[in-house]
Amino acid sequence: MSSGDGxxxxxxxxxxxxxxxxxxxxxxxxxxxxxxxxxxxxxxTILISLxxxxxxxxxxxxxxxxxxxxxxxxxxxxCIPSNSSNHDEKIGFIQDAxxxxxxxxxxIVPKKMNHPIFVYYQLDNFYQNHRRYVKSRSxxxxxSPKSERATKLCEPEAQNDDDKxxxxxxLIAWSLFNDTYRFSRNDDAxxxxxxxxxxxxxxxxxxxxxxxxxxxxxxxxxxxxxxNESIPLSQQEDLIVWMRTAALPSFRKxxxxxxxxxxxxxxxxxxxxxxxxxxxxxxRKKLVISTTTWIGGKNDFLGRMYMTVGGTSLFFAIxxxxxxxxxxx
Numbered sequence: 001m002s003s004g005d006g007x008x009x010x011x012x013x014x015x016x017x018x019x020x021x022x023x024x025x026x027x028x029x030x031x032x033x034x035x036x037x038x039x040x041x042x043x044x045t046i047l048i049s050l051x052x053x054x055x056x057x058x059x060x061x062x063x064x065x066x067x068x069x070x071x072x073x074x075x076x077x078x079c080i081p082s083n084s085s086n087h088d089e090k091i092g093f094i095q096d097a098x099x100x101x102x103x104x105x106x107x108i109v110p111k112k113m114n115h116p117i118f119v120y121y122q123l124d125n126f127y128q129n130h131r132r133y134v135k136s137r138s139x140x141x142x143x144s145p146k147s148e149r150a151t152k153l154c155e156p157e158a159q160n161d162d163d164k165x166x167x168x169x170x171l172i173a174w175s176l177f178n179d180t181y182r183f184s185r186n187d188d189a190x191x192x193x194x195x196x197x198x199x200x201x202x203x204x205x206x207x208x209x210x211x212x213x214x215x216x217x218x219x220x221x222x223x224x225x226x227x228n229e230s231i232p233l234s235q236q237e238d239l240i241v242w243m244r245t246a247a248l249p250s251f252r253k254x255x256x257x258x259x260x261x262x263x264x265x266x267x268x269x270x271x272x273x274x275x276x277x278x279x280x281x282x283x284r285k286k287l288v289i290s291t292t293t294w295i296g297g298k299n300d301f302l303g304r305m306y307m308t309v310g311g312t313s314l315f316f317a318i319x320x321x322x323x324x325x326x327x328x329x
Contacts (some may be wrong), residue, residue, distance in 0.1 A: 124285075
């Protein structure tokens with residue numbers, strides 16, 4: 001339709017906007033590029049190089065792991081009365097506060113252990129990675145005394161029966177491990193150094209030096225260890241170690257360090273206070289002492305993986321070399 005004076009429709013005055021992108025070498029993929037050609041010789045060289053690098057690293061890692069001296073002793077099944085055979089009797093034993101839970105274990109050191117010797121406790125079938133368990137804490141409360149009432153995420157261990165905040169609150173702190181160990185050699189006590197067993201960043205950045213425990217483990221059901229209310233949280237390193245939750249249901253946590261050498265065939269006596277209740281959930285408790293090397297503790301996995309990659313690369317290098325000789329491209 002047109003007007004009487006013959007002028008065109010207003011829409012004809014609207015220029016069409018092109019959606020075509022502006023030309024560039026980048027959008028048109030015209031930039032210079034390098035496309036390497038993997039010749040048989042290059043592939044064989046790369047595989048041999050990988051084998052030369054990975055196999056020595058793997059052998060060194062395995063050798064270092066073999067030099068670690070480690071003693072592991074499961075004690076939850078032996079540190080109970082012999083008549084506690086079923087599940088309920090074990091739970092009754094561990095929950096009875098009046099029962100003496102002292103247990104003695106004897107070790108023979110297989111070969112010399114140079115200090116520092118690390119003492120760990122190991123828990124199996126304990127899911128510290130459970131979502132509700134991990135969330136049951138208050139980082140604001142752990143850091144500042146002004147936030148002691150920031151206990152929203154800590155239920156059911158948020159407040160005591162008098163509606164006063166629990167510090168530290170939450171299920172993680174409430175379930176703090178409370179077995180203890182004393183070592184002796186030939187009736188001479190072996191000191192366990194429990195200083196600097198937690199991460200330095202945790203002590204200085206997550207746990208306040210002016211935050212003190214309050215109303216902790218005062219309710220009817222006790223979850224684990226109690227805390228000294230005269231010591232700030234930043235110095236209660238057993239708590240700090242425990243609060244760094246584990247990702248797997250079997251884990252070890254550092255208990256302390258032995259700062260003296262143990263000689264081969266030394267007879268070590270360990271006095272264990274078997275307090276922690278793992279019987280309710282069919283968990284297991286182990287005591288571990290271990291030396292370290294440049295690779296850390298005893299762990300063959302890393303060395304075996306290096307050996308697997310290096311060995312596979314060497315195998316394919318030999319196979320390709322044979323094929324290249326028999327049937328060159």
